[in-house]
Amino acid sequence: MKRISSLIIFSLAAAGTFVSCRKADPVMRSEENLLSDIYATNDGNGGQRLFNPRYSNDTIYFDIPYFYPEDSDNETDLSRIILRGSIPSDAKLSPALGSFADLRNPYPIKVTSGTGEEKHYVVIGKKVGNTTIETITVTYMDADGEEQQIEGVVQPSGDVLFYVLPGTTLTDAKISYAINRHSTASIAQDGAVDFAQPVPFVITGVDGIAKTYTLKATEPVKLDYGIGINRKLWTKAGADLGFGANNEVCLAVSGDNIVITRRTNPSKFSVYNRFTAAFVREIPSPFGSQLSFQMVEDTVGHLLAASWAPKNAKFILYKYNDAMDNAPVKFLEWTNNNPAGITGDGGVGRRMNIYGNLDGDAVIMAPAGISNIIYKWRVVGGALLSQTPEVITYNGLANGATSFGYYAEAQPVSADANANYFINYQFDIALVNGTTHERMSAFSYDTRVYGVFHMPTAYVTFNNATYLAIVKYSDYNLNKINMCLFDVTSTSKISTPFTDPNYGTFNVFVSDEFAGTANGNGTADIAVGFSQNKERMQVYTLLTNGGVMAHEFTLYAP
Known part of the structure; x- marks a missing residue:
C-alpha cells in the first residue's frame, strides 16, 4: 500500500513539474467600453x-x-430609481x-474596458407629466335631430382630424376626451x-408643461388601396399589465377586446379592452394543470385555446365564441403520438395559426x-373533418x-x-405551395429586412391590400423589437431586397422600437x-x- 502511494505522489509531482514549464495562454482583453443598453x-x-433612455x-x-402607474397617486421618487444595463463581457461599470x-x-x-480605457456617462432623470390624448370624440346633431359621434385621429404633428362626410354640418358640436387624470385641458368635458376654424386644444401635464393640439374637421379622402394615416394607439409596459x-x-383579438395568454400554472387568459387597455376579466383555463401557450382568433373573432402537448400528451382545443364566453366547447382532442417519428422536441402548441371562420x-x-x-x-361547415391531423413535411428549409x-x-x-401558407421561423419567411410544400417565394435573407430574429405572424386584408405583419428583433437579447407590415398582395413583391428602390412599397410600415x-x-x-x-x-x-403596443391604420389619405 505504501509503494502505491509513493508512485501516485511521484506521478503528481512529475505532472506538476511538466505543467509548470508550459506558459499560460495570454488572455486577450477587449478595448470595448460602451454601454450596449441601459434602462x-x-x-x-x-x-x-419601465423607462427607456434618450x-x-x-x-x-x-x-x-x-x-x-401614470393614473395612480403614487408619485415617483427620483432618489429610488434602479438602473440596469449591458456592457462588454470583460468591462467593468x-x-x-x-x-x-x-x-x-x-x-x-x-465603463472601463478590459484594457483600462474609460468611458464616462452622465445620467439625468426628470419627472414629466402626461400630455397625451388617449381618445377624443365629437358629438353633434345631424339633420334629423339625432346624435352622432366621430372619433378623432391624433397625428404626430399635433393635428386631431375629425373626418366629416361632404355636406355634413357639425351642429351643436361638443367634444369628450380621455387624458391622464393628473392633467388638465383647455376645453371642458x-x-x-x-369647427368653422381649427380649434386649439391645450393639455397641461402635472409638471406644468403644455402641449397644444389643433382640432380640425375635414372631409375624408379615401384611398382606393392600402393603409393611409396611422398613429400609435397606446403602449403599456409589462408592469402595467401584470x-x-x-x-x-x-x-388574440376578439370583438372590442384583446386576450393575453399567461403560461403560469394553471395558465390564465387575461382580457383587456383593446382601445383603452383597461382590464376586463380573467378567463379560467379549461386545461387544469396542463400548460397553455396559445389562445388565437379566427378571421371573425372566435377564439381557440390550445394546450401545450409534448410527445404523448394530449393536444386539446377549446372554442370560445368571443372573449366573454363562459361556456367554451371542446373542439379537438388528439394525442401527440409523434406520427412523423420526430427525434427532436416534437411538441405541439407553442404556436398555432388559423385562417377562416370556425363556424364555417x-x-x-x-x-x-x-x-x-x-x-x-x-x-x-363548422366541424372538424377529423380529430387526427394531416402530417405535412415541409421541404423548403433554407439558409442553413x-x-x-x-x-x-x-x-x-x-x-x-x-x-x-406562409412559414416564419428563425432562418426564413416564405410563401409555401400548399400541395407540394415547397417555397414559392421568400423574403430576402437580410437582417435589414427582418432583423436578427423574427417570429410571430398575422395575415390580413385591409382596403384591397393584403398584409403580412411580423415582429423583428434587433439584437440577440431578443428584447428590442419593431412591428412591420409587408404588402404581399402581389406575390412578386415578397422577395424584394432591401436595396431595391421600390422596397418601401413592400415594407410599408416599421414601428418605433419597443423594448423589454x-x-x-x-x-x-x-x-x-x-x-x-x-x-x-x-x-x-x-x-x-x-408589454403591449397598439397601432391604428386608416384608409384615409395623409
Whole structure:
C-alpha cells in the first residue's frame, strides 16, 4: 500500500513539474467600453423595463412619469430609481447597476474596458407629466335631430382630424376626451366647439408643461388601396399589465377586446379592452394543470385555446365564441403520438395559426418543435373533418436551417383544402405551395429586412391590400423589437431586397422600437382587429417581458 502511494505522489509531482514549464495562454482583453443598453425601473418592479433612455452624446436622459402607474397617486421618487444595463463581457461599470440611483442630481457612471480605457456617462432623470390624448370624440346633431359621434385621429404633428362626410354640418358640436387624470385641458368635458376654424386644444401635464393640439374637421379622402394615416394607439409596459418573468407569450383579438395568454400554472387568459387597455376579466383555463401557450382568433373573432402537448400528451382545443364566453366547447382532442417519428422536441402548441371562420370553413396549422413537420386540421361547415391531423413535411428549409427550431408559425392564406401558407421561423419567411410544400417565394435573407430574429405572424386584408405583419428583433437579447407590415398582395413583391428602390412599397410600415428585459425564449405575438366598418385597422404587438403596443391604420389619405 505504501509503494502505491509513493508512485501516485511521484506521478503528481512529475505532472506538476511538466505543467509548470508550459506558459499560460495570454488572455486577450477587449478595448470595448460602451454601454450596449441601459434602462430604468423603480422600487418594487424588479427587473421590469419601465423607462427607456434618450441619448445626447455622453448624456443619458430618462423622462420618468410624475406618477407611476401614470393614473395612480403614487408619485415617483427620483432618489429610488434602479438602473440596469449591458456592457462588454470583460468591462467593468462603476458604480454597479442594480441598486438605487439618486437621479435628483446628475448621476455619473463609468465603463472601463478590459484594457483600462474609460468611458464616462452622465445620467439625468426628470419627472414629466402626461400630455397625451388617449381618445377624443365629437358629438353633434345631424339633420334629423339625432346624435352622432366621430372619433378623432391624433397625428404626430399635433393635428386631431375629425373626418366629416361632404355636406355634413357639425351642429351643436361638443367634444369628450380621455387624458391622464393628473392633467388638465383647455376645453371642458362636453364643451362646445365651433369647427368653422381649427380649434386649439391645450393639455397641461402635472409638471406644468403644455402641449397644444389643433382640432380640425375635414372631409375624408379615401384611398382606393392600402393603409393611409396611422398613429400609435397606446403602449403599456409589462408592469402595467401584470407581466411575470417569461410568462406572457400570446395575444388574440376578439370583438372590442384583446386576450393575453399567461403560461403560469394553471395558465390564465387575461382580457383587456383593446382601445383603452383597461382590464376586463380573467378567463379560467379549461386545461387544469396542463400548460397553455396559445389562445388565437379566427378571421371573425372566435377564439381557440390550445394546450401545450409534448410527445404523448394530449393536444386539446377549446372554442370560445368571443372573449366573454363562459361556456367554451371542446373542439379537438388528439394525442401527440409523434406520427412523423420526430427525434427532436416534437411538441405541439407553442404556436398555432388559423385562417377562416370556425363556424364555417377554416384551416388550422401548428408546427412541431425542432422538426420540419406541420400538423394541419380542416374545418368544414363548422366541424372538424377529423380529430387526427394531416402530417405535412415541409421541404423548403433554407439558409442553413436543419429544423424550424422551437418557435415557428405556419399561417394559411385561405380555407381551401390545399391552402398555400406562409412559414416564419428563425432562418426564413416564405410563401409555401400548399400541395407540394415547397417555397414559392421568400423574403430576402437580410437582417435589414427582418432583423436578427423574427417570429410571430398575422395575415390580413385591409382596403384591397393584403398584409403580412411580423415582429423583428434587433439584437440577440431578443428584447428590442419593431412591428412591420409587408404588402404581399402581389406575390412578386415578397422577395424584394432591401436595396431595391421600390422596397418601401413592400415594407410599408416599421414601428418605433419597443423594448423589454432580456427575453431568452424570443417570444412575442401580433394580432389584428378592425373598427368603423373596416375603415380602421388596429395592430397589437406583445413582447414577452416588455408589454403591449397598439397601432391604428386608416384608409384615409395623409
